[in-house]
Amino acid sequence: MPVPSAPVAILGTGSYVPDRVVSNTEVGTPAGVDDAWIVRKTAIRERRWAEPGQATSDLATGAARRALQSAGITADQLSTIVVATSTPDHKQPATAVFVHQNLGGATPGVSAFDVNAVCAGFSFALDVAHGIIAKSGGYGLVIGADLYSQILDPADKKTVILFGDGAGAAVIGPGDADRRIRTTAFHMYSEMSDLVVVPAGGSRQPYDPQAHDAGLQYFSMEGRTVRDFIINTVPGLVKQFLHDCEVLPADITHVVPHQANGVMLDDLWSKLDLPGATLHRTVSEFGNVGSASVPLTLDRAARSGALRRGDRVLMLGMGGGFAVSLTLIDW
Template identity: 55%
Template structure:
């Protein structure tokens, strides 16, 4: 476990803040009826189990880098920076364009930052964005560089078994991004915590396609390239491990549940989030959600939801924001920050 910052109520941030946000959701909307038949369920069943009404699907010729670059452009516009201002680009994804090179290198080139800006990927599945955010903040703080672009992007539609009701109904495609840069008085990232639980790594996996089980005709025929998830095991993990860890993190930072103005969790499942918020004692009205319209967008879900909350006008300068990413690995990433209101120019591009 890695814990950074001591955030107490009187502590000033280390000097790094979110300066702008952006997101990109594909224009193709897939309603529950479209996924229900193949999965052997109904729209009513999906809504009752997950709260999801729809999700987005990328076009056949779109890759993760395309969504990531579009979200990055929106975040850069929001922050008022250009590609020349970026010293670092980090992309959190578990659905990269290809095994090599890093998707972040492709994104850097698409954004016009392909010469000079350091670029790398982070794969801690659905918690990836918060891991990437913590890493980028420390790199900026330690290097004296000014701006970093942190993106969470996934196209899960490429790795789902349409007949698997545990996964096919949940996931959508999308990307979300933030620009990190200098904080102003009393604003910025206060504390972070990263933790791994490798003993439970088999709860979520894609078995084939790596060095242990290379892709072959046999693995394809057996469906080993599909994303699989033990839904009950994940729910138990969230209840037994994630919820207590979040509560401890907030308390150790010197705050209580009532101090959190905006709780932005991974959009795993609507019913799971209702239980999590209730357990933490965070009012439903302070939990920011997008799962109803976008489903679970993997590493994109936290930054997409953060961007939509920012654009909604709900988030005010100085608000206390709690980010929580959790998922495959198993892994947990947490960040606590004082919101620094960006410029009002926000947009969500559709591709």
């Protein structure tokens, strides 16, 4: 694995969720399921949904401001803004452009752009920004933000019960040998690209009245197949990743995974064999918030005081495509 030219560390984190709390009863009734069924299948008890008029960039900006405050820097010190999202404000320009605009003090010399690896996107964005900051210096703002409530079919119990809206962010900048983002590994299983999709709205199938009538504007997922793949594949990827990093499983202090489904997380955790680690969860309170899952959960762990200097943090991203990301951090 390549070694960056200069150590880069996470200097501060932030997160933001809408005020509106959505219960299992509210999402379950149109889908024909109740609170007990949703909790048994997912361990999710509630989620947050955006109000009309709120966009992904609004959530991203809220998380960004808190991350900047946590890091003790101001927007005019940023040199890079990268937003991971699969629910952008518009097809163009990038959602990061609106975050740059909303922050006000950010300078014109900032590079601002989006990446999309669905729920694994935050680690992709972090790795890109890491490379830029390691080479050129300065500070980077990395955000995972998604607003899924607008693309869910209210009658689809496989999806509408799972997803919430939210954003998480991290400021990265100069680190040292003991405090740094060590490395990230990516895996892409493109033969599974049809398992997590929004069929209409792109160049392959433009959004039109026929697509609307067929419900092709909605998010769709083959949840059982995705779950089986994750349980059977990710533990081996983690084992190999730690071996390549020359880190023992017992040396991992914290695991921050994508919050896809609480029951699935329990199954995955039982197979990871990380005896000294704490698994961090936010899925019960916020559901699956897409590319925001990992940074939102990381921020919650950091603000709780659970993450201490010198801890080793493993972040696991899993998202449509099908993408898997693994990031090792010396906190």
